[in-house]
C-alpha cells in the first residue's frame with residue numbers, strides 16, 4: 079500500500095469510518111493424496127497451496143518448494159484431498175421436508191410438499207434455504223445450482239396439463255431471501271428463479287429485473303455468488319408461449335435456463351411434444367440444461383445434443399421417486415454434456431454425494447448389466463468438473479487447478495479404516511463415505527470440521543426451522559379439515 083493511502087486508512091479507521099478487514103489467510107497442505115480431476119491427472123501424493131484471494135496458487139506432486147510459506151501449514155497424513163462436489167440441480171429450501179410422500183411418484187410427492195410449502199412466507203424460506211445450504215456444505219457439496227421457491231402459490235399445476243386456478247403471489251422478498259441464505263451459509267451458488275405466470279408479460283419481466291438487480295447490487299462482488307439463472311417451467315405450462323418467454327429472457331438478460339423436463343414416466347407423449355416447443359422458440363443451446371431428462375427418444379437426444387444443450391442427472395431422487403433411469407452412456411455417446419445433482423433434499427432425503435455416486439453407478443451398471451457401462455472415474459467427474467462444465471463455471475470450480483477457487487474436501491480413508499488403498503479413485507468413490515469426510519474448505523476457508531459447521535450457529539437455525547415448520551403444519555392441518 080502506498081504511504082499516503084495507508085495514512086488515510088489509519089486516519090479514517092481512527093475516526094471509525096473504515097473497518098480494517100482482517101487479512102485473508104493462506105494455506106499450505108502437504109502430504110495429501112490429491113485427486114485433482116483435471117483431465118489427464120492421475121492421483122498423486124503432493125501439496126496444495128491457496129492464496130489470500132481464496133484461490134489455488136499451486137497444486138503439485140511431492141514436497142512443496144523450500145521457500146513456500148503460508149499462514150497455516152497442514153500435514154494431511156496421506157488423506158484424500160479432492161474437489162468439493164457440485165450439485166448441478168438442487169432445491170435447498172426443501173431441506174426441512176424430508177421423508178414426505180415416500181410412497182408417491184413425482185406428482186404425488188409434489189403434492190405432499192406443497193401441502194406445507196404453500197403456507198411458507200419469505201422469512202420461512204430464508205431459514206429453510208439456510209438449513210439446506212449448511213447441510214450441503216457439511217456433506218462436501220461446495221457449489222450448488224439452486225432453484226429458489228417462487229412466491230407464487232395456487233397456480234402451479236402439479237401434473238402435466240392439470241387445470242388449477244390462477245396463481246397468486248405471496249408478499250415479501252422470497253427470491254432475495256434465498257440468495258441471502260446461500261451467501262450467509264458460505265455456499266458457492268448459482269441462483270435460479272422461476273417466472274411465475276402472474277400478471278402481464280411486463281410485470282413478469284419487472285419482477286425478474288428486480289431480483290437480478292438485488293443480486294448484482296448485494297452480491298455482485300461476492301465470490302460465492304456465481305450467477306443468476308432461470309428455472310424453466312414449460313413442463314407444467316399449458317401453451318408454447320412459456321417457451322418463447324423463456325427464450326426471450328435467456329437472450330435479453332444473458333441467463334442460463336435449467337428446465338425440469340421429461341422426468342416423470344407419466345403422460346410421456348404429452349411431455350415429449352413440449353420439447354419441440356423449446357426447439358421452435360429457439361431456447362436450446364449451451365445455456366440450456368434439461369433437468370432429469372429421463373423419458374427421451376433418439377430424435378430429442380439428437381436435437382438437444384446438436385444445439386449444445388446439456389442435462390442434469392439426479393440418481394438418488396430418480397430412484398426414490400421411481401422416475402426411471404436416464405440412459406447416461408447413451409446421452410454421452412450423443413455428445414450431450416451431463417452434470418449430477420442432489421435435487422430436492424425432500425426426495426433425496428440425505429444429500430450425500432458419495433451415496434449419489436454409488437447409486438448412479440448402480441443404476442447404470444444394472445441397466446446395462448455391464449460393470450464397464452460407467453466407470454468410477456467418470457461418475458466422479460460428472461459430480462465435479464462435469465457439472466461445472468454444464469453450468470459453465472469450469473473456469474472457477476470443479477477441479478483442483480491453479481487459478482480456481484480452493485473448494486476442496488479432506489477425506490480420511492483410515493477413519494473409520496477402510497483398508498489399504500489399491501486404486502485411489504475406486505477407493506474414494508466406492509469405499510469412502512460421509513463418515514470419512516473430515517474437513518470442507520470453500521475458497522481456502524474451513525467451513526465444516528467433521529460434522530461441525532463454522533459459518534452459522536446451527537442451534538439457532540434449527541430453532542427457527544422447528545418453530546416455522548410447526549406453524550406450517552398447523553396451517554396445513556387446518557386446511558385439511560376444511561376440505
Ligand SMILES: [Zn+2]
Nearest residue numbers: 338369421422
Ligand atoms: Zn428438481
